[in-house]
Amino acid sequence: MFGSLFGSSLKTTMVTPDRALPGRSAPSYTVPTTHAVLGTPLAGPWPEGTRVIYLALGCFWGAEKEFWQLPGVVTTAAGYQGGFTPYPTYEEVCTAMTGHTEAIMVAYDPAVISDAEILRHFWESHDPTQGFRQGNDVGTQYRSAIYWTTPEQETLARRTAETFGASLAERGFGQVTTDLRPAQEAGPFYYAEGYHQQYLAKNPNGYCPVHSTGVACAVPEGV
Numbered sequence: 001m002f003g004s005l006f007g008s009s010l011k012t013t014m015v016t017p018d019r020a021l022p023g024r025s026a027p028s029y030t031v032p033t034t035h036a037v038l039g040t041p042l043a044g045p046w047p048e049g050t051r052v053i054y055l056a057l058g059c060f061w062g063a064e065k066e067f068w069q070l071p072g073v074v075t076t077a078a079g080y081q082g083g084f085t086p087y088p089t090y091e092e093v094c095t096a097m098t099g100h101t102e103a104i105m106v107a108y109d110p111a112v113i114s115d116a117e118i119l120r121h122f123w124e125s126h127d128p129t130q131g132f133r134q135g136n137d138v139g140t141q142y143r144s145a146i147y148w149t150t151p152e153q154e155t156l157a158r159r160t161a162e163t164f165g166a167s168l169a170e171r172g173f174g175q176v177t178t179d180l181r182p183a184q185e186a187g188p189f190y191y192a193e194g195y196h197q198q199y200l201a202k203n204p205n206g207y208c209p210v211h212s213t214g215v216a217c218a219v220p221e222g223v
Contacts (some may be wrong), residue, residue, distance in 0.1 A: 011096040011139035012132040020084035021097045027087050031191045036198040037068055040075040043191070044107075050074050052107045053118060053153055054081055054183050056145035057126035058134030060102040060192065061199040062208040066125050067106045068198070072113030077105045078192040078199070082145055082179060087190055093141050101143045101179070105189050115156050116219040122146065123164045123217040125210055129174040135211045145179035147186040154182065156219070164217045171215050 035042055057063045060078040068076045080088050083099025093100050108118060126134055128144040146157045157180055165176040183189070191197075200206050 011141075013096075014132075014140050015084070015097050015099050017084045017099075019097070020099050021088065021092050021095070023085035023092075023098070024087045027191075028089060029193050032194050032197055035068070035075045035077075037201045038073075038075055042075060042077050042197065046074050046107050047109065049109065049111070050107050051110050051115070051153075052105060052149050053115075054103050054105055054145070054147035054149075054186070054189055055122050056082070056101040056103040056143060056179070057122060057128075058102070058142050058144075058211060059137055059207065059209060060104050060196065061206060062210055063102075063125070064104045064198065065200045065208065066121065066210070067104060067118075070108075070113055070117070070121065072109045072111075074107040074109055075105075076107070076198075078196045079103050079105060080190045080192060081147060081183075081188070082181075082186045084187075086188075090193055090196065094139070096140050100141060100190070101145050102141050103145065103147070103189060115153055119146070119153075119156055119160050120217045120219060123160060124215070125212055127173070127211045127213050128161075128164075128176045128178045129168060129213075130211075131177045135209050137209075143179060144177060145181070145186070147179075147181055147183040149183050160217060160219060164215070167215050167217070168213060171213070173213060173215070
């Protein structure tokens with residue numbers, strides 16, 4: 001969102017764990033308990049059978065809105081994940097010294113919306129070939145990522161990355177740079193500050209870029 005404010009030329013190198021900001025042992029702010037649009041718990045408990053996946057596709061304001069609108073999505077939240085600094089603040093993440101990307105948590109009912117539909121929407125809603133950038137937003141915090149929580153999500157994430165990557169290559173795009181990891185390896189999802197949660201519902205005229213490539217994502221047969 002505000003990549004240029006912190007020197008974008010210095011923000012496109014991933015920080016190492018030994019150089020990352022130390023963070024803190026507990027959050028320095030409070031987070032709402034309820035989703036401002038869906039009215040569901042932001043951090044659970046959710047109905048039995050609810051699945052969770054963590055996704056990063058650029059500015060988390062627009063990314064979160066893309067998913068809370070989908071039928072079958074129980075709740076969404078904006079946060080920070082994939083880096084090293086515990087309980088970071090937005091200002092710290094913007095320095096590129098935490099290693100975190102702007103991520104969203106998506107909790108969904110697989111009886112209503114499938115893993116395939118979640119990931120199809122993910123791939124088609126941004127350009128996963130841009131590395132540490134989405135459009136004018138530059139920095140490691142804008143990298144593309146899928147952090148899965150089930151074996152089925154992993155299988156589908158890897159296969160769609162391959163098939164969608166091939167489709168992108170046919171259209172002249174570069175290689176997919178999406179960070180593919182289990183959520184356990186990526187580390188905790190740290191909920192962002194309250195004003196970031198469902199930001200575009202609270203600020204309808206806010207910044208909301210969608211950097212779609214216009215390329216369709218076909219889910220492989222047998223998945």
